[in-house]
Amino acid sequence: MTPPSIDPAVLRRMPKVELHCHLEGSLRSSTLIALADHHGITLPTREPRWLYRYHDLAGFLAVYEVACAVLRTASDFALVTYEALEDAAMSSNVRYREMFFNPTLHPDISYQVMLAGIVDGIRAAEHDYGIRCRLIPSIYRQLPASAALEMVDMVAAHRSEYVVGIGMDGDELLDPPEQFVAAYAAAARAGLHRGAHMAHDGPASFITTCLDGLGCERIDHGYHVVDDPALMERLREAGTPFLCATPTPPLCGWPSAFDESPVRRMIDAGLTVILNSDDPTMLHTDLGTEFDKVCNGWGLPPSRAKRFVMDAIDAAWCDASERAELAREIEPELDRMLGLRTG
Numbered sequence: 001m002t003p004p005s006i007d008p009a010v011l012r013r014m015p016k017v018e019l020h021c022h023l024e025g026s027l028r029s030s031t032l033i034a035l036a037d038h039h040g041i042t043l044p045t046r047e048p049r050w051l052y053r054y055h056d057l058a059g060f061l062a063v064y065e066v067a068c069a070v071l072r073t074a075s076d077f078a079l080v081t082y083e084a085l086e087d088a089a090m091s092s093n094v095r096y097r098e099m100f101f102n103p104t105l106h107p108d109i110s111y112q113v114m115l116a117g118i119v120d121g122i123r124a125a126e127h128d129y130g131i132r133c134r135l136i137p138s139i140y141r142q143l144p145a146s147a148a149l150e151m152v153d154m155v156a157a158h159r160s161e162y163v164v165g166i167g168m169d170g171d172e173l174l175d176p177p178e179q180f181v182a183a184y185a186a187a188a189r190a191g192l193h194r195g196a197h198m199a200h201d202g203p204a205s206f207i208t209t210c211l212d213g214l215g216c217e218r219i220d221h222g223y224h225v226v227d228d229p230a231l232m233e234r235l236r237e238a239g240t241p242f243l244c245a246t247p248t249p250p251l252c253g254w255p256s257a258f259d260e261s262p263v264r265r266m267i268d269a270g271l272t273v274i275l276n277s278d279d280p281t282m283l284h285t286d287l288g289t290e291f292d293k294v295c296n297g298w299g300l301p302p303s304r305a306k307r308f309v310m311d312a313i314d315a316a317w318c319d320a321s322e323r324a325e326l327a328r329e330i331e332p333e334l335d336r337m338l339g340l341r342t343g
């Protein structure tokens with residue numbers, strides 16, 4: 001076996017920034033079960049080992065909806081936000097994270113109450129671990145386009161310094177992006193950043209729709225870009241950030257062999273790939289593990305490990321002064337830990 005090109009412990013401990021992670025996909029299974037018990041919700045299984053098992057995107061989304069269903073009160077949201085950030089800080093030394101949540105999948109609680117709970121969790125985690133967090137309310141595309149527009153209007157009406165943009169997730173093939181033009185136009189009018197899960201399970205053409213039709217600035221996943229060389233070249237030249245997560249392509253029909261991951265082809269093609277854990281507990285991973293898998297699995301040099309983090313800082317939706325502050329704090333640590341600069 002070839003030795004790792006970078007010490008896995010260094011990859012785990014070095015400071016990181018994560019831009020694609022779902023709050024509801026970060027619930028500890030034990031917390032999910034405890035909250036279900038508390039609210040009298042029946043689960044498909046009460047065995048933590050079996051809760052997060054699925055073979056395709058539909059199975060995954062079914063469990064994701066269960067995770068959404070157990071979050072009913074502000075204190076539920078505060079608890080799971082705190083735990084998600086604690087896990088990121090402790091497992092992978094994440095210093096800044098942008099986290100999605102799906103307001104429309106929690107119909108029994110108002111947006112304002114949900115947001116207040118999440119912000120309480122963020123503040124407590126920042127106090128205890130120094131990790132910072134911003135939020136991206138995400139459209140769930142299986143709900144009607146009118147619900148998406150209502151959600152964006154709600155986000156715009158209750159602006160918070162913690163909310164930096166909107167996203168979109170769910171099954172792309174059932175509900176293509178062009179249905180959501182009005183919601184994205186409303187987000188643009190409100191001055192919100194825009195992103196969406198695209199070309200994950202849908203075709204490469206959805207990337208063009210999302211960038212040119214919805215005004216998206218970043219590409220969440222985007223794996224099917226590898227099917228369209230001309231589009232790949234356009235996005236390489238533009239340096240458009242791709243927020244990737246290696247565990248999800250096999251759920252959408254990509255080969256399960258890690259070496260055949262589209263993420264590898266995207267990195268080799270010179271795209272601006274940023275590593276993420278996506279749904280860390282539900283996908284049995286964390287960001288440190290992802291860095292080890294990608295850097296050592298594909299023999300990448302320490303300079304590439306650093307670039308994943310620096311590109312994430314550049315692509316973050318916090319304001320420019322906070323990005324500069326993150327770079328000032330993190331870059332010297334990366335150089336030292338990865339042996340990139342001496343003296």
Ligand SMILES: [Zn+2]
Nearest residue numbers: 022169197278
């Ligand atoms: Zn995602």
